[in-house]
Amino acid sequence: MNWTGELWQMLVVCFAAVFTGNILLTTFLGMCPFLAVSRQVKASVGLGFAVVFVMTCTTVLNWLAYRYVLVPLDLEFFRFILFIIIIATFVQFVEMVLERYSPALYQSLGIFLPLITVNCAILGASLFMVIRGYTFLVTLGYGFGSGVGWMLAIVAMAGIRQNMSMERVPKGLQGPGIALIIAGLMALGFIGFTGVL
Amino acid sequence: MGATVFSVFVISAIGAALATVLVIAERYITNYGECAVIINDDKTLQVQGGSSLLETLTQQKIFIPSACGGRGSCGYCKVKVVGGAGPLLPTEEPYLSEEERAAGMRLSCQVKVRNDVRIEIPEELLSIQQYECVCVDIRDLTYDIKRFRFELKEPDRMRFVPGQYVQVFTPAYEGSDEEVYRAYSISSNTTDEGFIELIVRLVPNGICTTYLFEHLKAGDPVKINGPYGHFRLQDTDAPIIFIAGGSGMAPINCMLHQLANSGSERQATYYFGVNTPKDLFFVEEMKAFEARLPHFRFVPVLAMPDEDSGWEGETGLVTEALDRNLDRAESYEAYLCGSPGMINATVAVLQGHGVQVENIFYDKFS
Numbered sequence: 001m002n003w004t005g006e007l008w009q010m011l012v013v014c015f016a017a018v019f020t021g022n023i024l025l026t027t028f029l030g031m032c033p034f035l036a037v038s039r040q041v042k043a044s045v046g047l048g049f050a051v052v053f054v055m056t057c058t059t060v061l062n063w064l065a066y067r068y069v070l071v072p073l074d075l076e077f078f079r080f081i082l083f084i085i086i087i088a089t090f091v092q093f094v095e096m097v098l099e100r101y102s103p104a105l106y107q108s109l110g111i112f113l114p115l116i117t118v119n120c121a122i123l124g125a126s127l128f129m130v131i132r133g134y135t136f137l138v139t140l141g142y143g144f145g146s147g148v149g150w151m152l153a154i155v156a157m158a159g160i161r162q163n164m165s166m167e168r169v170p171k172g173l174q175g176p177g178i179a180l181i182i183a184g185l186m187a188l189g190f191i192g193f194t195g196v197l
Numbered sequence: 198m199g200a201t202v203f204s205v206f207v208i209s210a211i212g213a214a215l216a217t218v219l220v221i222a223e224r225y226i227t228n229y230g231e232c233a234v235i236i237n238d239d240k241t242l243q244v245q246g247g248s249s250l251l252e253t254l255t256q257q258k259i260f261i262p263s264a265c266g267g268r269g270s271c272g273y274c275k276v277k278v279v280g281g282a283g284p285l286l287p288t289e290e291p292y293l294s295e296e297e298r299a300a301g302m303r304l305s306c307q308v309k310v311r312n313d314v315r316i317e318i319p320e321e322l323l324s325i326q327q328y329e330c331v332c333v334d335i336r337d338l339t340y341d342i343k344r345f346r347f348e349l350k351e352p353d354r355m356r357f358v359p360g361q362y363v364q365v366f367t368p369a370y371e372g373s374d375e376e377v378y379r380a381y382s383i384s385s386n387t388t389d390e391g392f393i394e395l396i397v398r399l400v401p402n403g404i405c406t407t408y409l410f411e412h413l414k415a416g417d418p419v420k421i422n423g424p425y426g427h428f429r430l431q432d433t434d435a436p437i438i439f440i441a442g443g444s445g446m447a448p449i450n451c452m453l454h455q456l457a458n459s460g461s462e463r464q465a466t467y468y469f470g471v472n473t474p475k476d477l478f479f480v481e482e483m484k485a486f487e488a489r490l491p492h493f494r495f496v497p498v499l500a501m502p503d504e505d506s507g508w509e510g511e512t513g514l515v516t517e518a519l520d521r522n523l524d525r526a527e528s529y530e531a532y533l534c535g536s537p538g539m540i541n542a543t544v545a546v547l548q549g550h551g552v553q554v555e556n557i558f559y560d561k562f563s
Contacts, residue, residue, distance in 0.1 A: 042287075043287065046287075065211075069207075069211070073203075073204075073207060075204050075207060075208070078204065078207075078208050081208060082208065082211060085211070085212055085215055086215065089215040089216075089218060089219055092219055092222075093218065093219065093222055096222050096223065096226045096227050097222075097226060099227070099309075100226050100227065103283055103284075104284075107283075107284060107286060107287070
């Protein structure tokens with residue numbers, strides 16, 4: 001495949017990861033922080049950016065580790081363990097660096113990092129990229145797109161929940177109950193993007 | 198076989214390499230070196246930077262009240278930081294009012310010591326210590342109130358002002374895996390050296406009271422820290438009104454000991470409100486104080502006296518009894534201990550009788 005073709009595929013995969021194949025709303029990965037941090041738009045934007053950053057970097061790192069360490073050694077089945085430790089190390093490392101050298105960025109983004117170390121959406125994106133056999137560039141687009149998609153979903157959710165705080169929700173549905181129903185409705189809404197690509 | 202060993206080796210090597218990266222990073226990046234914590238522009242502590250202000254102070258044996266153990270969920274560990282703490286964090290915002298933010302108050306469990314920090318804490322907090330005790334006696338006062346007597350072991354003496362409280366450490370026990378601190382006023386005499394007594398009412402499903410009532414036995418070790426609080430008798434000759442309900446007896450009892458110890462001749466009236474005769478306790482002790490203090494009067498008030506109990510004392514709410522018995526009281530000081538609802542109602546009644554608001558002192562426990 002030539003360069004332009006791959007670049008074009010990267011854009012398509014990126015777009016698809018944001019809308020039609022939104023990792024949160026089609027595979028329901030990363031639900032825990034999605035429900036916990038979606039009460040305020042401000043916090044959800046911070047968490048969203050953290051996810052975009054971590055997901056982009058870790059899918060790329062994991063792609064490199066998979067392609068240049070596991071495949072040559074015939075150890076593909078180790079990918080789960082390897083991906084998890086790479087993600088955990090990376091997040092820890094970034095947190096330390098931010099805290100030390102960029103307190104402003106740490107304050108807006110860094111405090112969310114521990115929340116997403118064990119986020120299954122991050123691991124999920126790395127595993128999907130292997131299953132689907134993406135190339136390096138496409139992986140980059142996929143990781144970035146998945147992060148943006150996740151962020152889009154949580155920010156939309158936070159907006160809805162903020163407005164909903166004015167509404168009278170039946171007692172049994174308050175909190176996570178109504179949030180899950182909304183997540184389901186949002187997932188249905190996102191199916192509408194299917195025809196776009 | 199060879200392949201298995203090889204794969205285990207590879208994955209271990211990768212894991213070890215990544216762990217090394219983190220260890221090195223921690224050594225060089227999160228090493229903030231020696232930092233100074235300057236307290237009240239007076240005392241300087243040299244500490245290893247990198248952990249939270251609360252942890253750092255605890256290591257230095259300075260105990261800031263904290264109920265959640267540094268998870269940023271109770272909001273008790275507020276400390277005034279004059280400089281060196283960096284900007285306010287989103288995790289602190291929910292616990293600080295506008296005035297507190299303007300005054301430089303911070304949650305000490307969220308602020309990290311990364312450079313020299315200047316803080317201001319009340320002098321009393323500097324005398325706060327952790328005490329290892331042994332529970333030596335548990336006595337039923339009513340069906341839901343017990344008196345606990347602790348012997349102080351390490352340190353074996355506590356200097357406190359009558360009216361102050363201590364925090365009791367509750368370890369995890371069957372049915373509760375949380376470790377919490379809960380505050381209880383000291384009820385015993387300051388001359389009872391080496392011991393302290395607390396009066397505790399059972400709170401249904403309360404973590405600490407359930408532990409104290411159902412799990413703690415005489416002879417068990419207990420960990421407390423303190424003393425805390427500004428609730429104390431003022432050094433004047435003004436006539437006193439004490440008002441308490443239920444386990445609010447504790448600090449008032451302690452203050453009465455203080456008056457008796459000093460042979461005080463201050464005029465004092467103690468309105469003690471409970472629901473029914475079976476909620477009433479310490480009547481003998483109060484009679485003893487009436488005998489020792491020439492101008493002290495104990496007025497128990499029953500909200501619901503039984504028809505056939507032959508109760509001849511005051512009835513109704515403690516505020517109603519107060520309203521009936523009090524004339525103009527401009528010169529009085531009032532000391533209150535009880536639920537927030539009872540305190541608010543009582544303050545209104547007292548002010549109605551002319552008691553100056555700055556002469557009303559209380560401990561609100563919720």
